[in-house]
Amino acid sequence: MAIINWATATYEGLGKDGKGHVSTQSGALKDQPYGFNTRFEDKQGTNPEEQIAAAHASCFTMALSFGLAKQGFSKGSLSSKASITLVKDGDGFTITKSEIKLDAKVPGISGEEFEKAAVEAKLTCPISRLLNCDTTLDIMSFEGS
Numbered sequence: 001m002a003i004i005n006w007a008t009a010t011y012e013g014l015g016k017d018g019k020g021h022v023s024t025q026s027g028a029l030k031d032q033p034y035g036f037n038t039r040f041e042d043k044q045g046t047n048p049e050e051q052i053a054a055a056h057a058s059c060f061t062m063a064l065s066f067g068l069a070k071q072g073f074s075k076g077s078l079s080s081k082a083s084i085t086l087v088k089d090g091d092g093f094t095i096t097k098s099e100i101k102l103d104a105k106v107p108g109i110s111g112e113e114f115e116k117a118a119v120e121a122k123l124t125c126p127i128s129r130l131l132n133c134d135t136t137l138d139i140m141s142f143e144g145s
Contacts, residue, residue: 004027005026007025009021010022015036016036016037019033020034022034032045033045033046034047034048046132051085052082052084052098052127053084055127056082056084056131057082059128060080061080061102063116063121063124063126063135064121065078067117067121068109068114068117071109073107073109076105076107078104080100081092081100082098083097083098083100083101084097085097085099085133095131095133096133097135098135099135099138100122100135100136100137101138101140102138102139102140104139104142105144107144107145109145110145111142113144114140114142
């Protein structure tokens with residue numbers, strides 16, 4: 001079974017003077033502005049790295065949720081923040097790291113069991129597999145047994 005999702009991007013003008021808009025199939029992003037100024041100058045709008053961070057945080061968190069459910073846990077809460085690092089690399093840029101910070105409350109699980117499940121989710125979530133960069137995981141807080 002294949003699931004296909006899509007997004008569209010337009011860009012009017014070229015280079016720094018250009019302005020773009022991005023929309024997603026779901027409507028979560030609809031004509032959201034992006035461009036040089038939203039990517040490098042903190043102007044309002046989105047950028048590709050922010051979208052990758054959102055995808056990675058949500059994918060990892062869902063993968064961990066399903067992994068914990070598979071182990072028999074039914075209650076808890078997970079909150080993740082993914083930070084994407086973009087660095088200048090010669091004439092272009094490279095994403096070198098995705099750093100996930102995780103806060104979790106899962107009653108009845110030991111710290112060791114939880115860490116194993118979190119690492120497994122980091123390694124196997126589809127966005128982690130897609131990214132060809134260093135992906136780190138820092139469990140910021142955990143409440144269990």
